[in-house]
Amino acid sequence: MARAATLGLAALGVLGALVSGRHQGEPSGDEPPIWERIDLPSVAACGGCHLEVYREWSQSLHAKAWTNANVRAATEDFAQAACRPCHSPLPVLPRGLGKPPAYRAFNQDDGVHCLSCHGMEGGVAAARTLEAPCKPRYEPRFLEADSCYPCHEPTHDAFTEYETSDAFAVGVRCVDCHMQPAPDRPGRSHGPSGGMNAAFVERALAWDVRVADGVLVVELRNRTGHKFPGEIPSRSFVLSVRFDDAEPQRTLLRKPHKGEEREDDRLLPDETRALRFPVPDGARAADVRLLFLPLPLLRDDQGFELGRRALELGR
Numbered sequence: 001m002a003r004a005a006t007l008g009l010a011a012l013g014v015l016g017a018l019v020s021g022r023h024q025g026e027p028s029g030d031e032p033p034i035w036e037r038i039d040l041p042s043v044a045a046c047g048g049c050h051l052e053v054y055r056e057w058s059q060s061l062h063a064k065a066w067t068n069a070n071v072r073a074a075t076e077d078f079a080q081a082a083c084r085p086c087h088s089p090l091p092v093l094p095r096g097l098g099k100p101p102a103y104r105a106f107n108q109d110d111g112v113h114c115l116s117c118h119g120m121e122g123g124v125a126a127a128r129t130l131e132a133p134c135k136p137r138y139e140p141r142f143l144e145a146d147s148c149y150p151c152h153e154p155t156h157d158a159f160t161e162y163e164t165s166d167a168f169a170v171g172v173r174c175v176d177c178h179m180q181p182a183p184d185r186p187g188r189s190h191g192p193s194g195g196m197n198a199a200f201v202e203r204a205l206a207w208d209v210r211v212a213d214g215v216l217v218v219e220l221r222n223r224t225g226h227k228f229p230g231e232i233p234s235r236s237f238v239l240s241v242r243f244d245d246a247e248p249q250r251t252l253l254r255k256p257h258k259g260e261e262r263e264d265d266r267l268l269p270d271e272t273r274a275l276r277f278p279v280p281d282g283a284r285a286a287d288v289r290l291l292f293l294p295l296p297l298l299r300d301d302q303g304f305e306l307g308r309r310a311l312e313l314g315r
């Protein structure tokens with residue numbers, strides 16, 4: 001704790017000079033303290049004292065919600081006003097979690113920044129109340145899955161899916177999966193925990209392969225709290241089965257793009273699905289691969305391999 005504060009104050013000295021040219025940590029005049037300054041980017045408002053959390057967050061898509069190329073293209077560089085609020089949001093707690101967020105019309109490049117989630121009146125929302133400069137305050141709403149609701153439900157139906165899942169039934173929250181304990185410090189990781197992180201995606205499936213009566217059966221079970229692949233339409237799952245040296249047979253599961261005539265064939269929450277491949281006469285070996293393609297137009301060999309099994313079929 002002492003270490004965090006010392007490090008933080010040292011770093012803030014530098015940042016403070018950059019940001020306002022005056023010594024940080026102590027508000028002067030009627031300006032609010034730095035950690036309440038919604039007009040400052042995350043690095044200046046929080047990053048100086050919470051260096052590790054800041055570093056993790058800056059790798060995540062929350063940090064890139066305004067700048068990433070997919071979003072820029074889909075929103076015509078945010079010319080579409082309806083797309084702005086969740087991709088550059090004001091704090092959600094003061095507004096109420098039942099409402100979509102309000103648009104932060106400044107400092108947009110900061111995306112979903114620290115105060116979007118933590119901001120509340122008189123301090124920052126936290127799991128406990130602590131004596132610290134930023135006034136962490138225990139906030140029960142912040143600790144519920146609903147704190148993700150205002151952005152993830154209205155256009156993306158995350159909760160409509162989640163509420164049908166076993167995870168929801170036993171009280172496993174979004175955060176319990178998506179913010180794992182940080183490996184190198186106490187607390188939860190704010191880093192990438194979605195389709196761009198291969199190790200994370202591997203958690204999504206349990207699977208098995210068997211051969212019976214001349215049919216190879218791959219059984220997939222969705223272990224996420226929503227459909228798999230989840231939410232983002234640029235992600236796809238590919239099951240590739242190859243007998244001997246034949247061309248691989250591919251089964252592709254993904255969310256349809258807006259306006260696209262395609263069935264939503266993703267795995268439902270907790271669904272177990274068996275995919276069947278008749279074994280060709282005389283086949284000796286099968287190679288089964290589970291692949292995840294985080295971006296459209298990737299070839300199979302550019303995706304993440306979630307699992308692979310080689311089978312001898314010889315009688």
Ligand code: HEC
Pocket residue numbers: 001004005008009012025034035036045046047048049050114115118124125126127128130131132133134136
């Ligand atoms: C001047 C330094 C400083 C600034 C700026 C600052 N914090 Fe803190 N914060 C601390 C210290 C010190 C603690 C208590 C020790 C710790 O857990 O790191 C703390 C604790 C917290 C906690 C609770 C941690 C726990 O263990 O439960 C949260 C949440 C938090 N800060 C969020 C923020 C956010 C969000 C911002 C930016 C809006 C911010 N802080 C800005 C110094 C700062």
Ligand code: HEC
Pocket residue numbers: 059060061062064065066068071086087089092101112116117147148149150151152174175178191192193194195196
């Ligand atoms: C204020 C709005 C907002 C809130 C609150 C919010 N998100 Fe997000 N989230 C977004 C946006 C916008 C994106 C998409 C960013 C992009 O890809 O451009 C996103 C992306 C994600 C991703 C993909 C991240 C990655 O790095 O791969 C995950 C996972 C996620 N959110 C989980 C959560 C969870 C869990 C919560 C609740 C603790 C939450 N979000 C709260 C707006 C929000």
Ligand code: HEC
Pocket residue numbers: 061068070071074075080082083084085086087100150151152153154155156231232233234
């Ligand atoms: C209610 C909040 C909200 C609004 C409004 C919103 N988004 Fe998003 N957006 C999200 C969240 C949350 C994510 C991350 C999860 C997902 O993709 O479902 C996201 C992700 C995306 C992604 C995928 C980003 C990636 O990394 O691949 C694109 C593209 C996107 N949004 C475009 C749009 C467009 C276009 C609009 C306006 C028509 C819009 N969004 C309006 C919340 C919102």
Ligand code: HEC
Pocket residue numbers: 042046047050053054055057058062112113114115116117118126127142143175179186187188189190
């Ligand atoms: C998408 C929402 C979201 C964003 C954005 C976000 N946080 Fe958090 N933060 C959380 C949640 C949820 C927790 C964990 C609460 C719990 O323990 O259950 C948390 C925990 C923390 C803690 C306590 C220690 C820990 O790691 O668990 C600190 C400190 C903190 N956040 C600081 C920050 C800072 C600094 C930023 C910006 C760089 C930031 N947060 C961005 C949601 C967010």
Ligand code: HEC
Pocket residue numbers: 061145148152158159162167168172173174175177178193194195196200201203204223224225226227228229230231232235
């Ligand atoms: C039981 C664990 C679990 C729970 C609960 C869970 N998720 Fe996920 N989620 C995952 C896994 C694993 C993935 C990665 C595979 C995939 O794309 O489905 C994922 C993917 C996502 C993605 C796509 C991210 C990307 O970059 O492609 C978003 C957004 C998301 N989850 C949001 C949420 C929200 C919001 C909640 C709560 C309503 C939630 N998740 C609950 C495990 C979980």
